[in-house]
Amino acid sequence: MRGRRRGAALLAAGALALTACSGGDDEAAAGGGGEAVADVAAAEKFLEPWTGTGDKDVLIDEPLEAPVAEGTTVVYLDVGTPVSAVMWENLQAPAELLGIELERVEVGRDAQSINTAMNTVVELAPDGVINITLDPIFFEPQIEQFDALGIPIASGSVMTTVEHGLPEAFNGPEWMKTNGAVLAATAVQRSGGAGEYVFYNVPEFPFSALELEGARAKMAELCPECTLRVVDIPIAELGSTASDRVVSDLQANPQTEYFIAAVDEVQIGLPQKLGLAGLAVDGIGMWTAPPNYEQIIAGDQDASLSVDLNLMMWTVLDQLLREIGGQEYEWPDVQTRAATLSHVTHQENAPEDPVVGYVSIPDYQERFAALWLAD
Template sequence: MRTPMGRPGPRLITGLASLALLAGCSSADGSAATANSDESQSAAQELIDPYLGQPGEFPVTEPLDAPVPAGTRIAYVDNGNALVALMYQLMQPAAEELGIELYAVRAGTSASGVQSAFSTVVQQQPDAVINTAIDPVLWDNQREQLIDAGIPIVSLGTVADPDAGLVQPNGVAAFERQGRLQAAWLVAGHDESVDAVLYEHSEIAYAEAVQEGFESELAELCPDCTVRVVQIPIAEVGNKAPERIVSDLQSHPETDAVVFQSSAVATGLPAKLKVAGMDDIEIVGANPLPTNLQYLKDGQSTVELGADLNTLAWTAVDTAARLVNGQDLQENVADGEALVHQFLRPEDVTFDPAHGFAGYPDVADRFRELWNR
């Protein structure tokens, strides 16, 4: 198993790395590792630099044209998933600031429960609807009914087709960017080709977009790099997933780096890796939970690509308000790119991991200015 020869940063090309390269370092399965060109590493570094030490650009810069009409009501469908429930709580301060009534319609996790909840929303005729991560396929009939009624729908974390009539501030483009940035991180930090594994959950709709971004960018920057894509059932997150990952890595000792679609699957993994003698493997996570941030702070993982969910929550309410007002959306919001990313290394976790990652702690003040509040 080859260990990382550096982490993006500024670029780290040490004397030891040069000696290893000259010696023709080879992988555990006997295949020779190919040197990455300076051009490839420079291109990769250029991709990740805007997300090192600071968050990506703030997603909304254009003012709200007019106050939201008094009595505006926005329905939020909550299926009880921890992330979905969290996003509802994060949206409440934004709604209160605008004088909007944001209310939850409870749904179970079953298809019938989701359909029932959205049918209730159709009957209630709110001014707008916000959905988080609930696959539109499950409520397709209700989606059409809402659109026919002229009710705008903001959908977070989904990858519906552009003609579905949904506004998806963090859609396919944002998830493909996640994959591209994770691939660029690996190339920028390695002087030689990498054998990576991408662990993903096919049950989550955006998995395909992350995979596409990762594979295409890795092939572009490092044609000799390889990636295996391994499915981890979502039901195993928080229980059996670490054992499955360790078993997979033991069966593929040539693996240099572990990449996660979502770092939630890594809960409990560092301890298992240590017992297996593999705690030196590079871990490139994404969308970290507080537990993952603590692992990072403790040096038990390499890097996390953080997503600023609080800013996304305010962006969702802002988007709904603009749709209610009939105001045009910014291009990045309409195109699904309004998600703030930042690479978090151990030294970047200067905040309390229990509070999660916030790229823009002043998000409320920024939106108040845009809203003339």
């Protein structure tokens, strides 16, 4: 299908006068564009930890000091994105294994809704809270209340945990910059060393800017002459009109050879719209959802930097259990953390089950059960 789109785009390129709006463009490039050729061999070498098949282990391999108390209550903060819904589902199995009572609280996307939701969480007085992507700056007053009540918060994809007095997330700022570097290197490798790229940034996600930072640095290293444009896609458009914005941008910038998306939700439904528009630009995103896997398996989406979302949620819960029990722990180095949970996925190595997705450690459930003294 990508080959057919390429042919259609080449035929249409000379005949169409393409006009569109691409708000948020930033010509902060690694170079000046033109006939640039990126270093594909260097990209492939860098990507080996994310493309190999070596054995991996859970990030913290010390057992809990005591079994989890029956009836332990945990609140999950739901930010309302499709990936957030997947992560909620991924918490069900470990909660059942441990007898944990889960409570899902939808936090909304504006300051007032978040404040109301977090006040509700304080009233629930759970044993712990899991926060995925919600910036703590929006609930600073409640953090003080949680601290006074002895309620720990474990976070995933939150960039300012330490600054707000919360435990360090395993996938914090440096982890996200590393992911950005992997995205850029994969874009170079998958495009065969193209010279013109675009990064689709979601400003509301703090991790998106860090991915962009990592992508810029790696692109400058692999191809000083390459161009990396930046286009903002509002979070409100994820799951609705994000793909339309991408199509409009690529129409307005026909020199673009490959795109990078901070979140793979941008690509959901995009291949069909690219085909209808006669465009043949491939791309890669991160935080793969089941529809992305379906597109990759069908050959419609080129690639994704997959995160084992099951392993991620079991890891966040593992951290929370240690915080609840007052047990010390230490994260491994950043590259180990990043390469353990993520992998470059394309049609040749796509998972059979798009709902399960990428599995980093096949027997992770047994390993966690042993660490949690639950077997």
